[in-house]
Amino acid sequence: MLRPLTSHIREDRRPLSLKEYEKLGGYEAVRKVFKSMTPQAVQQLVKDSNLRGRGGAGFSTGLKWSFVPLDAPQPKYLICNADEMEPGTFKDRLLLESAPHQLIEGMILAAFAIQADTSYVFLRWAYKDAAKAIIHAIHEASDAGYLGDNILGTDFSLHMHLHTGVGRYICGEETALLNSLEGKRATPRSKPPFPQVSGLFGKPTIVNNVETLSCLPHIVNYGADWFQKLSRTGDAGTKIYGVSGKVKRPGLWELPMGVTLRELLEDYAGGMWDGHTFRGALPGGASTDFLVEQHLDVKMDYGSVAAAGSRLGTGTVIVLDDKTSVVGFVKNLIHFFAQESCGFCTPCREGLPWIEKILHALENERGQRGDLKILEQHTRLLGPGNTFCALAPGAMEPLQSALKYFRKDFEQYIAAYATPCRSGLMNR
């Protein structure tokens, strides 16, 4: 089984030095592109490879790049989204800490494809080892002439900087990230204009996820067909999957795109702890809908998970077991989203704390008749199209699916059916 992104990562996770990376063929893709490819050709290659963004939304990477006006005057920006704060998600950390040169090489390729001359890695504060690895690798790459002015004697220049965030989940949303890089509060921006046209400091900008960028050297080296064939399904490449929760061997594995949820949980994560049974799982981080028993054979690719009513998201699975309270589980998620809401739009700012209050009451067996109806109304009021960014709709995904699959778990806490309902909203 091919594991292009991680097979060179050491057991102890120490990053490879530049020399070690070069010995394994590192930076060959950069040389190849500079020697024989135009930016348009790189874009076409990546489009043909069918690479889809690994940050959660799964948008075609080549297509996204093609909206950048190549002839716009410099500066243009390429940004690596390394803010990884989605609860239950820990995949980018591995690539950042252990394979920094692979990421930098991918960033050079992406920057070349959109003709950007400046790039930032937006790294979350908590990843201290990653920060050290990236700074060191940027220095090494600059000294070796892979970064800076006139890279490898060409007329292409790229300057790369590390920015570490100061903690807000919303910074991961790409337009909020841009505001944060500009020294502002990280509230999302309205689109259009899209960042590809007017992004950081009003200039054309591409934001890509760490894992997305790390795929690029391999696509350039081995081709679009090869990349497609890594996968078992229509969605190309490998995927770094993860599992956390009460499983015997939680962890991360780079596997062909499209392994089933069952394989992940049983063959890789080793099954549930003794005495615990599987009830459900969020397939790709906190903002995805639950999958349950009947979905165990769903292929973990974008299309199949969507057909099962959820999203692949980040591909890091969070497992719910029978000894964990469903209401407590969902409340924990909603608490996170309520706390991390940027507060810009009303449904999200006001709705999430309301939901949290109701779940708190339910958890303490003080639920009231009508509570579930209010929760259901919120899943619509905070759903797609009613809020300024995808945070609130994302927050509704685990809630709406929990209400669907685990309704009894909620109902059992509504003891006093006779008490008056909580709000007039009920009657709408």
Add this chain to the structure above:
Amino acid sequence: MLTKEEQHEIDEAIRIVPYKQAACIEALKIVQEHRRWISDESLADIAQYMEMSTAALDSVATFYNLIFRKPVGRHVILLCDSISCYVLGYEKLSAYIKQNLKIEYGGTSSDGRFTLLPNPCLGTCDHGPALMIDNDLYRDVTVEQLDNIFNKYE
């Protein structure tokens, strides 16, 4: 007044952005690194240096979880309270810490040694429950280990 060292570090951050104000988060981080938290005085100093109003800078400072606008202890405990660590029982850790250091979330122990803060997912969910103290990450933490961990910090 910002120290020479602080000014020098902030100048470095300004160098890589197109205009001064874009580096204001960096400036807050740098000063907090030196002074542990951002007092009103520090805020005013930074604002003046960045040619911003204190109100504008404060609106940025108060947005971010890890810019401290209140004094913190010599060490900050960031306890992951997100979903995987919830499933794995972080609440036992928080109960023990609160009881033993006699603090609530946001509080500082009376000897000024520790401030306890809940923190979203630390990105090490396969090894929860997890916490950080200053720059150090602890994984697979059990209640039994906590005293030993805390003893490493003066």
